[in-house]
Amino acid sequence: MSYPHTSRAVVVPDHDSGISVHELPVPALVESAVLVRIEAATGCGTDVHIAAGHMRHATTCRVPLVLGHEMVGRVVALGSNRTTDALNRPVSEGDLIAWASPWCGSCYWCAIAKQPTLCINANVYGFGPTDQFPGLTGGFAEYCYVHPRSQLVKVPELLEPALASSATCAFRTVVHAFETAGRVAPTDTLVIQGSGAVGLYATAYAKMVGIPQVIVIGAPTERLNLATQWGASQVLDIQTTTPEERLEAVIAATDGRGADLVAECSGVAPAFTESLNLVRRGGRVLVVGAADPRPSEIHATSFNMRQISVSGSISAEISHFWRAFNLLEQHQTNFDFSALLGNHYTLDTVDDALTSIAEGAMKPVIEPTPS
Ligand SMILES: [Zn+2]
Ligand SMILES: [Zn+2]
Missing domain, CATH: 3.40.50.720 (NAD(P)-binding Rossmann-like Domain)
Incomplete structure (x- = not known):
C-alpha cells in the first residue's frame, strides 16, 4: 500500500462549532512512528462532551482536534526503528494494533514516580491538537499517526476489531x-x-x-x-x-x-x-x-x-491493553461482549453516532473506511 498524503478526519475545530469532516495532511513517517489505517473506532460519552464544548476548560483537550480515542488500526507503514510491539513480537504491514498515549519518559511522573498515566507532557489520542506534530491523532479518521513514543501491542486476530476498540478505553481502564x-x-x-x-x-x-x-x-x-x-x-x-x-x-x-x-x-x-x-x-x-x-x-x-x-486511576499503560485484549479473547465465548456495541457509522455520520450515545447506546462503532 502506498503512503497516503491526506486523510479524511472528523475534526472539532473549536469548542463552539460541533464537528465537521476535513481532509488533513498525513505527516511523513519519522523513526519509530507508525501509520495505521483505522479498522474500527468506538464512540464514548467523552466524545459527546468534547464535541459539545463541555471540555473547553480541560487542559488536556486542545482544539482543533481529531475526535475519537477508542480505536484499533492496521499498520500501513512502520518507521525504520519500529519493528516490534511492546512484547518484542515482530510487527509488519497489515497487523492489527492498539497503542497507548505517548508518555514523555522524562517528567517526574514518568521517570521517578513511575506513574506514566499522569505524565504532564502526554498528548492523548483524540484530544488534539491537530496543529502540533503529529496532528493526525484521532480515531474518527481514515488514518492515525502513532507517535514515536507510543507503545503498541498487536491485537489478537480472533478478537472482533470493534470489540477490541471498545476495550481501548473502558476495559483497559x-x-x-x-x-x-x-x-x-x-x-x-x-x-x-x-x-x-x-x-x-x-x-x-x-x-x-x-x-x-x-x-x-x-x-x-x-x-x-x-x-x-x-x-x-x-x-x-x-x-x-x-x-x-x-x-x-x-x-x-x-x-x-x-x-x-x-x-x-x-x-x-x-x-x-x-x-x-x-x-x-x-x-x-x-x-x-x-x-x-x-x-x-x-x-x-x-x-x-x-x-x-x-x-x-486514569487511563492505562500498554500492559493493561495487553491484559484487556487477552481477557476478552479468553472469555469471549462466556460473555456476549458484542451487546456493548451499537450501530455502525461512517465518518460522515459520526454526529448520528454521538446522538445515539446521548440516547443510550453504549459503544457505537465508527468504520472510517467500511469494507
Ligand atoms: Zn472512551
Ligand atoms: Zn512524562
Missing part, C-alpha cells in the same frame, strides 16, 4: 483500576456502581478473576439484565430504589458488614458519597468512572474512624 485496588479475597463482596460500558466491563472482569459476590447498581433494566448475564449475583435499579434501600440490600447480602470493595463506575458525584456508606469498615472504594464536575459530599471521619481506603 477497568484493568488498570483493579490493579491499583490490590488483592481481592475469594470471599469478598464487590459492589459496582454504574451499568454503562465501564460498569459492565467491571462486572465481567470481576467474574473473570473469580470475585464470587458482585452487586451491580445501575439502570436501565436492559443493562442490568446484561450485568446479571455476566455474573452479577444481585442488581439494584437506581431508578426504582432509594439510597437507603440499596444500603439495606448490601448490608443484607454481607451479614451486616457492607461491601469489601465498592467500584465507582457511574461517573456521577452522588455515587461517591453513597460508596462510602455501602463499603464496610476497613473496606476499599475504587474510583474508576468519576467525571462529574460537581463535588461529592463526604465525611472525613470515613477515613480514620471507619478506616476506609480510596484509590483511583
